[in-house]
Amino acid sequence: xxxxxxxxxxxxxxxxxxxxxxxxxxxxxxxxxxxxxxxxxxxxxxxxxxxxxxxxxxxxxxxxxxxxxxxxxxxxxxxxxxxxxxxxxxxxxxxxxxxxxxxxxxxxxxxxxxxxxxxxxxxxxxxxxxxxxxxxxxxxxxx
Amino acid sequence: xxxxxxxxxxxxxxxxxxxxxxxxxxxxxxxxxxxxxxxxxxxxxxxxxxxxxxxxxxxxxxxxxxxxxxxxxxxxxxxxxxxxxxxxxxxxxxxxxxxxxxxxxx
Numbered sequence: 543x544x545x546x547x548x549x550x551x552x553x554x555x556x557x558x559x560x561x562x563x564x565x566x567x568x569x570x571x572x573x574x575x576x577x578x579x580x581x582x583x584x585x586x587x588x589x590x591x592x593x594x595x596x597x598x599x600x601x602x603x604x605x606x607x608x609x610x611x612x613x614x615x616x617x618x619x620x621x622x623x624x625x626x627x628x629x630x631x632x633x634x635x636x637x638x639x640x641x642x643x644x645x646x647x648x649x650x651x652x653x654x655x656x657x658x659x660x661x662x663x664x665x666x667x668x669x670x671x672x673x674x675x676x677x678x679x680x681x682x683x684x685x
Numbered sequence: 686x687x688x689x690x691x692x693x694x695x696x697x698x699x700x701x702x703x704x705x706x707x708x709x710x711x712x713x714x715x716x717x718x719x720x721x722x723x724x725x726x727x728x729x730x731x732x733x734x735x736x737x738x739x740x741x742x743x744x745x746x747x748x749x750x751x752x753x754x755x756x757x758x759x760x761x762x763x764x765x766x767x768x769x770x771x772x773x774x775x776x777x778x779x780x781x782x783x784x785x786x787x788x789x790x791x
Contacts, residue, residue, distance in 0.1 A: 628717050640741045648752060649752070
């Protein structure tokens with residue numbers, strides 16, 4: 543191949559990079575997972591609150607808090623998804639009768655700058671979502 | 686067996702929510718990494734966490750590889766009487782570990 547034509551191809555993005563990129567989920571896959579979870583119910587913004595830093599220095603350990611504005615006992619489940627992680631499902635929570643406030647904190651891994659979504663299902667069947675767009679400086683280790 | 690640190694208040698008030706914090710010493714190997722030879726490192730995570738109080742559910746959590754190594758978990762519990770908080774973890778090898786903490790209602 544002529545060098546010039548190679549450069550043209552490379553510039554147009556038609557040359558596939560030799561280094562394999564780690565597999566990652568797509569927003570469409572996450573949307574399908576959420577659609578499965580929600581079913582026929584309407585998915586509205588609000589009531590659930592996802593606390594994550596907007597600028598993440600180290601994707602290996604990111605403090606996350608998810609909470610729902612509802613009395614304890616009314617929250618059926620909370621799911622958290624990370625759109626650009628190799629495996630997008632992060633966490634699934636179900637609360638029992640002894641749960642206090644519907645709140646949970648943990649530390650998660652983030653493979654890239656992306657949108658993280660939390661979906662809460664309440665006892666009355668309604669579904670609520672919150673999302674955070676964040677920038678990750680150092681991605682969670684793939685190597 | 687993994688090492689677990691559990692933080693529960695010494696005394697709690699009846700019907701008032703309190704925080705329980707856990708720090709579990711576990712690598713949470715995601716299954717996405719490769720060693721120097723290019724071989725995939727097998728997944729090894731705690732995939733299930735169940736917390737009960739006197740036999741009644743507080744919380745059930747399904748954990749996925751996106752949970753960071755040495756998982757830190759914090760959640761809220763409300764109790765009416767003194768009793769035992771039981772926390773059960775299951776890892777990918779099917780090993781089940783149970784930890785308990787006494788809760789005293791003042």
